[in-house]
Amino acid sequence: MKKEPLILSILAGLLLVSIVLSAVTSSDRFALSSSSGSGVAVLNVTGPISAQSGGFSNPGLDEFVEQLYDIERNKQVKALVLRIDSPGGTVGASQELYREILKFKKRTQMPVIASIADVGASGAYWVALAGDRIYANPGSLVGSIGVIVKSLDLSEVYKRYGIGMTVFKSVPYKDMLSGWRDVSSRESSVIYGMLANIQAQFEAAVVEGRRLTPAQAHRLADGRVFTGEQAKQKNLIDSIGGFRDAIAYAAKKAGIKGNPRLLIQEKPPFFELMNGIIGSAVSFHMDANPLLLAR
Secondary structure, three states, rough: OOOHHHHHHHHHHHHHHHHHHOOOOOOEEEOOOOOOOOOOOOOOOEOEOOOOOOOOOOOOHHHHHHHHHHHHHHOEEEEEEEEEEOOOOHHHHHHHHHHHHHHHHHHHOEEEEEEEEEEEHHHHHHHHOOOOOOEEOOOOOEEOEEEEOOOOOHHHHHHHHHOOOOOOOOOOOOOOOOOOOOOOOOHHHHHHHHHHHHHHHHHHHHHHHOOOOHHHHHHHHOOOEEEEHHHOOOOOEEEEOHEEEHHHHHHHOOOOOOOOEEEOOOHHHHHHHHHHHHHHHOOOHHHHHHHHEOO
């Protein structure tokens, strides 16, 4: 028997088992590790943040928001920890998730604590700003406060191969980011104006979330990535510490006595398996999206 059919048969079997197990599990996507008592929920913000789902590896924006409502409906939950390990993502999705977390805090009056693992940069740092307190490891990568637009430069293709693109447009800026021609000075002005506006929005979130003056936030918002230690010195985070430190602080703020129970997301076994396979085969670049990125 060839390897390919065997592998496909195994995956098909795992998928079938996953479907069966999913059918008999609770419709609630989250369950406490114990059936009684208060607990701390964990929302994993991993991989590039986007409106589109990343498949098995990371949820899309709508899935994150749905998880927030699932957590809110569970009366045993008294606090939320954002476990962040992300290089950022698109501006709109990062900004919307940030605002949804703020609304969650207002509705529930729960403490929300951010914990940065390896990376909490760009749009992911924007999301972390919604937390009441931000933890990071000494060597975590934090910050990258800025915005970027990228476009392919295909102008040499026509010169070398005679292949180009004919564009008909009703207004002058409709193909502004086309890679088939040079960017005009007017177009550059429009693009930089757009970037400046989004940059100001990002810096305003830093001012509000970190209680910095606009001048202080502006000096730090030059796209640099800081280590956790550097970020602590510059007041971009509150404490040096790991996931368990964030859990303990969240529990304390929520008035939970003793070792807090954790709220975990239930996933079918097949998806856990695929997460492991894909996680070991895929690594994300700091520029997670070729379009408009919070960075």
